[in-house]
Amino acid sequence: SERYLALCPTTISSSDSAVDSATFVEEQKARTVLRERYIRSLLAMVKKDVHFTMYERVKVNAVFGASDIDILNFQVSDLQTPLGVQKEALIRCPDIISYSFSIDAGLKD
Amino acid sequence: MNEWCKKTPLEWQALLHKELKVCAHEKQQHQGWLFTVDPVSANIVLVSFEPDGKASIVTVMGHAVETVEVLNEGSDAISNRLVSLFMPVAPQKHSK
């Protein structure tokens, strides 16, 4: 159906779906692993001080709160802007080039 | 949409646990072990293990990615360290 094609643009699109069904399941599994890991990386960032490098060479630090599921907005606190601290803020993800934080790696074997 | 964002989840998965060099907009360069690529945003999560026992995590936004280069194929030891960094319990699926 049209809707099915709209939802699954990558592997299936132009080919015969019966032939590619095994690949399709593999792709679902890969997407699950990748997405779960990404959400865990966001959870690891909660309450951490995060450094954001944004466009136009803007660099700011803030304490990460949460993200929306589409990864379009980050909710942060204590944002240190060049003009002072903004207690509560939303950062637009399209404004960001990269963000970084650090955690204890632990030393378990 | 750039080339990186158009890749399939299988192509991203094939890079897991490898050491990558990522070049991004405004001449940014980042290097680290690949923990994941978000299939929604194509954001790249790279980990570096610091000598002081900390891990530094850099995420490069998918929309800002220009090139991705594999520097090192990685190892079981690296993938175990990456997984134990973020996962509450080690997953049974990939053990041996």
Add this chain to the structure above:
Amino acid sequence: ISGRSAKPPLEKPGERRVAEMKKLYGEDAAKIQGMETAMQLTFDRNCDKKQPKYWPVIPLKL
């Protein structure tokens, strides 16, 4: 087919999302959807409580 105008969906939004998640994530869709829902709830709750304003006010990248 392409010439016809789009029909309104017959199913409810919640069902549509479940179906979409199933297509994208297969047998583990419920797990991912649970994690996403928890994350979105935290986001919504924090925004309600803290009323954050966009920074910068004007987007850097359009």
